Amino acid sequence: MAHHSSHGHRAAVDFGEEIEHLRESAEAESERYRRLAEQLSEPGDRVYVDVGCGGAGMALALAAARPEARVIAVDTAPAVVDLASERAEQAGLAIETAVADVGRPESLATAVDAPADLVWARGVVHHIADQQAALGALAALLADGGRLAVDEGGPRPQFLPWDLGVGRPGLEVRLTEAGSRFKEAVRGEHHGVSLPYGWNVALEQAGLSEVRTLNETVVKPAPLQGADLEAALRSLTAQVDRCEEFLDVEDRAAWKSLLDAESPHWLGARRDLHHLEIQLVYVGLKG
């Protein structure tokens, strides 16, 4: 969301709406967070940090997995931190919260006042102009033997068959391309530094070792139905909204028709959508 709010070049986003998106996303992905918390937590861990916590999906999963550990949920936006506290209270789980900026290591170090056994950072490092420096600041929070886990997504998920009956073939490929150009434009607005070597190398350069990935593959053949179909439509709609300015007029019109429930081409009425995705989390160890 900082993409939109901090630059002025792109349309301002309704912050309340963003809070609802963060809440929904944390709720929708609670099962994935539960699995990841099981894999990432270890007996004897004492301090966990969820940085750029959004709806605190991971903070809550860690608090549930290891009730004896301290869990600190950190975000730069006070309203997001309030959302984290609210969700923790609703779930009956104890977490601490703090407002801090990943781009300002001293604010981060103040918020996290004890060496961490696990720092979880999903969807936040790309908000920082110097991502490599941000990884260094996150790695500096770790205790010896602590892990930094970074989730910046994997390849774009794939949902559509090639013959949509509308628009030029290759529509979804061009949406992926538009997504890359969107990210490049955001980086330009940040005066951001390029990171053209991948998260595994970036974690090594942040001084971490034994870098590995936790992979989950999603392979759902057609037809997608119910919640799976809704999730596919939500994902495509969000990507089209985000990247619209990088699509040509013809592609924009095709997406409008495909994502409109009133249109004869509405994707929600099709029985040939599928879902292929690799979800990647990179993990590096200190010491």
Ligand SMILES: C[S@@+](CC[C@H](N)C(=O)[O-])C[C@H]1O[C@@H](n2cnc3c(N)ncnc32)[C@H](O)[C@@H]1O
């Ligand atoms: C894309 S959301 C991801 C939220 C959550 N981690 C998730 O996966 O659902 C990015 C989050 O990072 C926060 N954020 C953006 N820039 C930040 C910064 N410089 N320091 C700390 N948090 C930041 C935003 O407020 C938002 O909650």
